[in-house]
Amino acid sequence: xxxxxxxxxxxxxxxxxxxxxxxxxxxxxxxxxxxxxxxxxxxxxxxxxxxxxxxxxxxxxxxxxxxxxxxxxxxxxxxxxxxxxxxxxxxxxxxxxxxxxxxxxxxxxxxxxxxxxxxxxxxxxxxxxxxxxxxxxxxxxxxxxxxxxxxxxxxxxxxxxxxxxxxxxxxxxxxxxxxxxxxxxxxxxxxxxxxxxxxxxxxxxxxxxxxxxxxxxxxxxxxxx
Amino acid sequence: xxxxxxxxxxxxxxxxxxxxxxxxxxxxxxxxxxxxxxxxxxxxxxxxxxxxxxxxxxxxxxxxxxxxxxxxxxxxxxxxxxxxxxxxxxxxxxxxxxxxxxxxxxxxxxxxxxxxxxxxxxxxxxxxxxxxxxxxxxxxxxxxxxxxxxxxxxxxxxxxxxxxxxxxxxxxxxxxxxxxxxxxxxxxxxxxxxxxxxxxxxxxxxxxxxxxxxxxxxxxxxxxxxxxxxxxxxxxxxxxxxxxxxxxxxxxxxxxxxxxxxxxxxxxxxxxxxxxxxxxxxxxxxxxxxxxxxxxxxxxxxxxxxxxxxxxxxxxxxxxxxxxxxxxxxxxxxxxxxxxxxxxxxxxxxxxxxxxxxxxxxxxxxxxxxxxxxxxxxxxxxxxxxxxxxxxxxxxxxxxxxxxxxxxxxxxxxxxxxxxxxxxxxxxxxxxxxxxxxxxxxxxxxxxxxxxxxxxxxxxxxxxxxxxxxxxxxxxxxxxxxxxxxxxxxxxxxxxxxxxxxxxxxxxxxxxxxxxxxxxxxxxxxxxxxxxxxxxxxxxxxxxxxxxxxxxxxxxxxxxxxxxxxxxxxxxxxxxxxxxxxxxxxxxxxxxxxxxxxxxxxxxxxxxxxxxxx
Numbered sequence: 001x002x003x004x005x006x007x008x009x010x011x012x013x014x015x016x017x018x019x020x021x022x023x024x025x026x027x028x029x030x031x032x033x034x035x036x037x038x039x040x041x042x043x044x045x046x047x048x049x050x051x052x053x054x055x056x057x058x059x060x061x062x063x064x065x066x067x068x069x070x071x072x073x074x075x076x077x078x079x080x081x082x083x084x085x086x087x088x089x090x091x092x093x094x095x096x097x098x099x100x101x102x103x104x105x106x107x108x109x110x111x112x113x114x115x116x117x118x119x120x121x122x123x124x125x126x127x128x129x130x131x132x133x134x135x136x137x138x139x140x141x142x143x144x145x146x147x148x149x150x151x152x153x154x155x156x157x158x159x160x161x162x163x164x165x166x167x168x169x170x171x172x173x174x175x176x177x178x179x180x181x182x183x184x185x186x187x188x189x190x191x192x193x194x195x196x197x198x199x200x201x202x203x204x205x206x207x208x209x210x211x212x213x214x215x216x217x218x219x220x221x222x223x224x225x
Numbered sequence: 226x227x228x229x230x231x232x233x234x235x236x237x238x239x240x241x242x243x244x245x246x247x248x249x250x251x252x253x254x255x256x257x258x259x260x261x262x263x264x265x266x267x268x269x270x271x272x273x274x275x276x277x278x279x280x281x282x283x284x285x286x287x288x289x290x291x292x293x294x295x296x297x298x299x300x301x302x303x304x305x306x307x308x309x310x311x312x313x314x315x316x317x318x319x320x321x322x323x324x325x326x327x328x329x330x331x332x333x334x335x336x337x338x339x340x341x342x343x344x345x346x347x348x349x350x351x352x353x354x355x356x357x358x359x360x361x362x363x364x365x366x367x368x369x370x371x372x373x374x375x376x377x378x379x380x381x382x383x384x385x386x387x388x389x390x391x392x393x394x395x396x397x398x399x400x401x402x403x404x405x406x407x408x409x410x411x412x413x414x415x416x417x418x419x420x421x422x423x424x425x426x427x428x429x430x431x432x433x434x435x436x437x438x439x440x441x442x443x444x445x446x447x448x449x450x451x452x453x454x455x456x457x458x459x460x461x462x463x464x465x466x467x468x469x470x471x472x473x474x475x476x477x478x479x480x481x482x483x484x485x486x487x488x489x490x491x492x493x494x495x496x497x498x499x500x501x502x503x504x505x506x507x508x509x510x511x512x513x514x515x516x517x518x519x520x521x522x523x524x525x526x527x528x529x530x531x532x533x534x535x536x537x538x539x540x541x542x543x544x545x546x547x548x549x550x551x552x553x554x555x556x557x558x559x560x561x562x563x564x565x566x567x568x569x570x571x572x573x574x575x576x577x578x579x580x581x582x583x584x585x586x587x588x589x590x591x592x593x594x595x596x597x598x599x600x601x602x603x604x605x606x607x608x609x610x611x612x613x614x615x616x617x618x619x620x621x622x623x624x625x626x627x628x629x630x631x632x633x634x635x636x637x638x639x640x641x642x643x644x645x646x647x648x649x650x651x652x653x654x655x656x657x658x659x660x661x662x663x664x665x666x667x668x669x670x671x672x673x674x675x676x677x678x679x680x681x682x683x684x685x686x687x688x689x690x691x692x693x694x695x696x697x698x699x700x701x702x703x704x705x706x707x708x709x710x711x712x713x714x715x716x717x718x719x720x721x722x723x724x725x726x727x728x729x730x731x732x733x734x735x736x737x738x739x740x741x742x743x744x745x746x747x748x749x750x751x752x753x754x755x756x757x758x759x760x761x762x763x764x765x766x767x768x769x770x771x772x773x774x775x776x777x778x779x780x781x782x783x784x785x786x787x788x789x790x791x792x793x794x795x796x797x798x799x800x801x802x803x804x805x806x807x808x809x810x811x812x813x814x815x816x817x818x819x820x821x822x823x824x825x826x827x828x829x830x831x832x833x834x835x836x837x838x839x
Contacts, residue, residue, distance in 0.1 A: 022293065022294060022362060023362060023363055023364055023365060023420070023421075024365070024421075025294070025295045025365040025366075025367055026364070026365065026366050026367070026422075026423050027366075027367045027368065027395055028366060028368055028394075028395045028415065028423060028424060028425040029394050029395065029424075029425065030393045030394035030395075030425065030428075031393070031414075031425050031426055031427050031428050031496065032424075032425075032426065032496070033394065033424075033425070034422075034424065035366075035422065035423055035424055035425075038295075038367060039295070040294035040295035041295075042295075042367075043294075043295030043296065043348065043349075043365070043367045044295060044296075044297070044298045044330070045397075046348060046367055046369050046397060047298060047329035047330045047347070047348040047369060048298070048329065049329060049390055049399060050399075084577075087577075091580070091613075091616065094611075094612065095580075095600075095601060095605075098601060098605040098606065098607070099601075099605070101605070101699075102604060102605060105699070185459075186459065189389070189459045190403055191403075192401060192402050192403065193399075193401045193402070195389060196388070196389055196390040196399050196401070198328045198329040198331075198347055198371055198388065199328045199329075199604070199701070201371070201388050201389070202328060202371075202602065202604060203602075203604065205387075205436075205457060205458060205602065206601060206602025206603075206604065208457075208459075209457065209538070209554055209581050209602065210580060210581060210600070210601065210602065212554060212555070213554055213555050213579075213580050213581050214580070216534070216555045217577055220575075220577070221577075
C-alpha cells in the first residue's frame with residue numbers, strides 16, 4: 001500500500017455513513033451533566049492532539065541519549081566477561097534501537113528534523129565517542145553532552161576496562177544512563193502542554209516501564225557479580 | 226521476603242544461573258528447550274489497511290467490522306514523504322494543521338454484557354449488538370483520554386483514563402499545564418441504561434490515572450462492587466489532587482507509588498464511588514517495608530534509590546478461589562482477595578527474561594497463571610526472528626500452596642517482520658473441558674491459541690493473522706485483545722475495527738471440544754474478572770474428553786472404543802443407560818494408572834458415566 005488513495009478513503013467513509021442505521025455519536029458532559037450529539041468530523045477532531053517544541057526536543061534528545069546506550073553495548077562485545085551482562089546488553093541494544101526508530105518516525109511524521117539545531121553530530125564533542133577515543137592530549141570532559149548521559153570521561157574509562165571490571169562499570173553506567181531517561185520523562189511531563197500527543201504519551205510510558213525493569217534487572221546482576 | 230527462583234530459560238541456556246544461594250527449581254535436563262521462532266505462512270503476508278493478506282489455521286474470520294464513523298482518521302495514517310514534492314506538500318499540511326493523532330483512535334479492550342459487546346477506544350467506546358449475525362453498532366460515545374479499558378456491570382460502564390490531556394467533561398480542549406482543575410485521570414463511570422442517552426455519572430480521580438482496572442464483586446454484599454485500579458503513569462501534583470504525593474517511600478511514606486487504588490461503588494449510589502484503600506501490596510511481609518519486592522540480587526542493593534516494582538499493569542481476579550494475579554512491572558504476584566477491600570500479597574516471582582509483567586490469566590482450575598511480558602510496550606516489532614523467544618513472550622506459572630512458580634515460556638511461533646508491532650498481549654481462557662487453552666492478541670502478530678495443559682510444554686494450536694498496514698513501514702495496529710466471549714473469538718483491531726473469529730475443527734481441536742466451549746455462556750463477561758466454568762453432563766462434553774484421551778500416544782484403543790460406544794449410545798438416547806456403570810468402573814481403573822491430564826479426563830468421564838448409571 002502506498003498512501004491511501006483519496007478515492008478509496010472517500011469511498012470507505014461514504015459507505016460507512018451511508019448505512020442510515022448508524023446511531024448518533026454522543027459526547028458526554030461532566031459527571032451529572034447531559035450528553036450532546038456530535039458529528040463524525042467532530043469526533044475525529046477530538047482525537048487530535050497537538051505537540052509542542054518541548055515534545056520535539058524531548059524526542060531529539062532521547063535519540064542522542066539512546067545512541068549512547070547502543071555505543072556502550074558495542075564496547076561490551078569485546079570487553080565483557082559475564083554472560084548475564086552480555087545478554088542484558090543485547091536486550092538493551094535491541095530495545096534502544098527499536099525505540100530510536102519509533103522516535104525518528106514520530107519526528108518525521110510530524111515534519112520535524114531528527115536532530116536539534118546545534119546538536120548535529122558535527123557539533124558534538126567527539127570525545128563522547130569513547131569507542132574511538134581521542135588522543136590523550138585532550139582530556140575527556142567530566143560533563144556529559146546532556147543530562148542523563150555518561151560523560152566523555154566516563155565513556156573513556158569504560159572503553160579502557162575489560163573483564164569483571166568492565167562488567168561492573170557497564171552496569172553502573174547503564175543504570176545511570178537509564179535513570180537519565182526516566183528523569184527526562186519526568187522533566188517533560190512537568191512542562192506545560194507537553195506529552196499530550198497520544199503516541200508520545202504511550203512512548204514515554206513504555207520508556208518508564210521498560211527502563212525501570214531493566215534497572216531492576218541490572219541491579220540484580222550487579223549484586224551477583 | 227520469599228525466596229524467588231529463576232525460571233530456567235535463556236539464562237540456563239547460557240549457563241548464567243545467578244542465584245548461587247538458591248536451589249534451582251528444575252534440573253537442567255528438565256529445563257524446557259527454548260523455542261526457535263521461524264518463518265511460516267504468517268511471515269510474508271501482503272500489506273494493506275483493509276486488504277492485507279490473511280493466514281489462518283484452526284480458526285476462520287467470520288466478521289470484520291471496520292471502525293464506525295468518527296472513529297477513523299485518514300490523516301492519522303501516514304507514510305513519510307518519498308520525494309521532494311511530497312515532502313513540501315506535507316510540510317505545508319503540517320503548517321496548516323499541526324494537530325495529528327495516530328493511535329488516538331486506537332481500539333483497545335472489550336467487555337460483553339446483555340447481548341452487547343463494548344469496545345474501548347483511546348477516544349471513547351462503541352457498543353455493538355451481538356445477539357444475532359454480524360455485530361451491529363448501537364452506540365458510540367466520544368470521551369478522549371486513553372486507553373479506554375472498559376468493564377460493564379449492569380447499567381454501569383467503567384472506563385480507564387490516563388492521559389494528561391483528558392478532561393472531566395470529555396472536553397474539546399485539552400487540560401493543559403502541570404496543575405489543571407479540569408483534568409481527569411482515573412476511572413469514569415457511565416450510565417448506559419438508555420442507549421440513546423448515555424451519561425457520565427461519576428469520575429473517580431486517581432494519583433497515577435488509570436491504565437487498566439478490574440471489577441471485583443463483594444462476596445458479602447451484592448449491592449457493592451470494588452474496582453482495583455492500576456495506574457502506571459506519573460504521579461499528579463498535590464495541588465491538582467490533594468491525596469497525591471510523589472517520591473520514594475524512604476523519604477515520603479505517603480507516596481502514591483507502591484500501591485493500587487481500591488475504589489468502592491455502592492450500586493444504589495454509583496455517583497458516590499470513591500477510593501477506599503490504597504493497599505501497600507508490594508510491602509515486605511516481614512519488615513513492612515513499603516518497597517518490599519525484588520530490588521536486587523542476593524547481595525542486596527535494596528538501599529539504592531532507583532526504580533523498582535511500584536505499580537501493577539493489570540490484575541486479574543478469580544473470586545471463586547479468592548485469589549488475584551497481578552502483573553506488576555518487575556514482578557508477578559498473587560493476592561489473597563477474600564477481603565476484597567484489603568488485598569494482601571501471598572506470593573511473588575521475578576524472572577530475568579520477563580521485561581515487563583503485563584497481564585495475567587488463570588486457568589479454570591486456578592492452579593496455573595499465564596503472565597505476559599509486554600517487552601517494548603507494544604509499539605515496536607519484537608517478534609522478529611532475531612528477538613529471543615523468551616522475551617516478549619508468555620510465562621506459564623503454576624500455583625502450589627498459593628505459591629507461584631515459573632515453568633515455561635511460549636512466544637508466537639512465527640517470525641514477524643520489522644513492519645509489524647508484535648509482543649504478547651491480552652488474552653482469555655477458551656473453556657474446553659480437559660484442557661487449558663488461551664486465546665491471545667499479539668498486536669500485528671495476530672491472534673493465537675496456546676495449549677498450556679502441560680505447563681512445561683505450551684504450544685500453539687490455532688491462529689489468525691494479517692499482513693502489515695503497509696509493507697515495509699511500521700504503523701501501530703493489530704489485535705489489542707483477543708477474548709473468548711460466548712462462543713466466538715472477539716479481537717479488537719487497533720486500526721481496522723473489530724474481528725469475530727470462529728474455531729474450526731482440526732487435528733489439534735475436535736468438533737466436540739469446540740462445541741463444549743461454545744456452549745459456555747454468561748450474561749456479563751469482563752475478562753479480568755475471571756469466572757469458574759463448569760460443563761454439563763452431555764454427550765458433547767464426554768466426546769470432548771474422549772477425543773483428548775484418544776489423541777494421546779498412550780491411548781488404550783480397546784478402552785477408547787468402549788467409551789466411544791457409550792458416548793454414541795448416549796447421543797442417540799439419553800434414556801439408554803445400560804453399560805454406563807461398567808464404563809465408569811473401567812474408566813476409574815484406567816485413571817488410576819494414567820498420568821498427567823489424561824488422569825483428570827478419565828476421572829471426569831468416569832464421573833459422568835457414573836452419574837448416568839444413576
